[in-house]
Amino acid sequence: MNKVIVTGGAGYIGSHxxxxxxxxxxxxxxxxxxxxxSIENIKGVESITNKKLNxxxxxxxxxxxxxxxxKKENGIIGAIHFAAYKSVEESVREPEKxxxxxxxxxxxxxDVMINQNLNxxxxxxxxxxxxxxxxxxxxxxxxxxxxxxxxxxxxxxxxKIIEKSTLxxxxxxxxxxxxxxxxxxxxxxxxxxxxxxxxxICEVAYGKREKLIINGNDYNTKDGTCVRDxxxxxxxxxxxxxxxxxxIKNKSKSIFNIGTGQGLSVAETVxxxxxxxxxxxxxxxxxxxxxxxxxxxxxxxxxSKYLKWKSEKSxxxxxxxxxxxxxxxx
Ligand code: UD1
Numbered sequence: 666m667n668k669v670i671v672t673g674g675a676g677y678i679g680s681h682x683x684x685x686x687x688x689x690x691x692x693x694x695x696x697x698x699x700x701x702x703s704i705e706n707i708k709g710v711e712s713i714t715n716k717k718l719n720x721x722x723x724x725x726x727x728x729x730x731x732x733x734x735x736k737k738e739n740g741i742i743g744a745i746h747f748a749a750y751k752s753v754e755e756s757v758r759e760p761e762k763x764x765x766x767x768x769x770x771x772x773x774x775x776d777v778m779i780n781q782n783l784n785x786x787x788x789x790x791x792x793x794x795x796x797x798x799x800x801x802x803x804x805x806x807x808x809x810x811x812x813x814x815x816x817x818x819x820x821x822x823x824x825k826i827i828e829k830s831t832l833x834x835x836x837x838x839x840x841x842x843x844x845x846x847x848x849x850x851x852x853x854x855x856x857x858x859x860x861x862x863x864x865x866i867c868e869v870a871y872g873k874r875e876k877l878i879i880n881g882n883d884y885n886t887k888d889g890t891c892v893r894d895x896x897x898x899x900x901x902x903x904x905x906x907x908x909x910x911x912x913i914k915n916k917s918k919s920i921f922n923i924g925t926g927q928g929l930s931v932a933e934t935v936x937x938x939x940x941x942x943x944x945x946x947x948x949x950x951x952x953x954x955x956x957x958x959x960x961x962x963x964x965x966x967x968x969s970k971y972l973k974w975k976s977e978k979s980x981x982x983x984x985x986x987x988x989x990x991x992x993x994x995x
Contacts, residue, residue, distance in 0.1 A: 668694050668741045669686055669692070669745060671747065672745070673697055673747030673789075674696065674707075674720070675699060675706045676697065678902065679745075679747040680702075680710055681902035684713060684714065684902065685899075685902040685903050685906055686906060687716060693718065696723050696725055697721075697722065698722060698723060701857070706851045708850075709850030710851060713850055721734050725773060728772075728773035732781070735781060741783055744778060745787040746788050746789060748774075749767040749770060749823075753793075756819070763816055767816075768823065771788070771827070774786070775827075779831065784832055785833050786834040788823060788827055788834060790823070791817070791838060792924070794809050794820050796810025796811055796817070796958065801960060802964035803964060804922070805920050805967055814956055824836050824920070833913075834912065835911060835912045836919075836920045838963075840924030841861075841895045841896065842898045844863075844984070847989055849989060849990060849993030862893075866946055867987055870946050870991070876947040876949050879948055880954035880957060888933070890932045891930065891957055893928070893929060894927060895983060896924050897978035899986075900977055900978050904921075907972040919971070921968040923974075924962060926963055926965040928962035942984065942985060942988045
């Protein structure tokens with residue numbers, strides 16, 4: 666009795682979570698349509714753990730097929746749901762696609778779980794649900810603000826669907842996931858051109874891009890650049906296992922922030938990257954990016970008290986691992 670459904674298990678956070686599940690004695694049952702990742706992440710987890718993975722290439726939106734697969738498996742104790750589109754910019758261009766896929770994949774998983782008397786759903790949410798919070802650090806009781814993008818709106822709607830379902834659940838609101846496993850075998854393999862800060866810093870350091878444009882230095886923050894809470898993806902992955910165990914034990918619905926609690930500015934992040942990797946990053950200040958909030962970082966009290974989880978890795982560990990992925994990714 667240790668099987669865990671992992672939808673989107675071949676993705677960036679999903680593959681790191683599958684690895685942690687295996688390390689802790691669980692068996693991931695991976696459902697992924699490989700639409701925005703690669704089979705290499707599955708092979709990577711297999712190669713690190715020396716285990717053959719139970720992987721089905723399937724779109725989670727097909728409830729019928731999902732039902733057939735899950736029916737064949739015994740000993741399922743819960744599900745971790747990652748399968749969703751994630752590019753904020755693409756969600757602005759093609760909102761219908763985001764609303765359809767992100768809501769449908771969740772609804773079909775919930776239907777199948779209820780149909781087969783399965784319980785315990787862990788959901789991949791985001792701090793984007795808070796919009797621009799009124800006070801910092803932001804805790805889980807802060808209200809939803811108007812979503813900055815259709816992507817953010819899908820996360821808010823998914824949380825509401827889960828709230829209304831009969832399942833026991835944990836929604837994890839991630840802050841900014843960065844870094845990779847040091848093997849260089851698993852990581853972010855999405856087809857999207859990088860749009861997030863750390864992958865762009867890496868491309869500039871590597872020489873794939875001429876320079877980093879810092880989006881605004883006139884915010885009301887410590888140095889005028891935006892402040893975020895960057896969390897190592899391996900720490901984030903572990904939070905899912907704690908969440909699953911918590912969900913099984915407490916038979917309830919809950920929500921947790923998953924961040925370090927540390928707010929770092931864009932300029933500080935670049936400086937630390939340069940120092941810990943001993944490499945220069947060309948940069949230039951540009952205008953603000955539409956939809957950015959000035960400052961957000963997490964209140965970690967609730968996750969530390971109830972999930973018994975806190976981030977262990979430093980920002981330097983995370984930025985070194987991000988650079989290692991850029992240099993050594995397979
Ligand atoms: C965004 C999403 C978040 C999602 C995360 C990971 C929003 C509000 N947030 O976070 O929900 O989980 O991506 O996909 O949509 N920056 C630059 N130059 C660049 C790139 C970024 O200065 O070339 C700045 C941004 O303006 C921002 C900071 O770096 O201030 C972090 O940006 P990014 O890595 O894109 O993450 P978020 O926008 O915080």
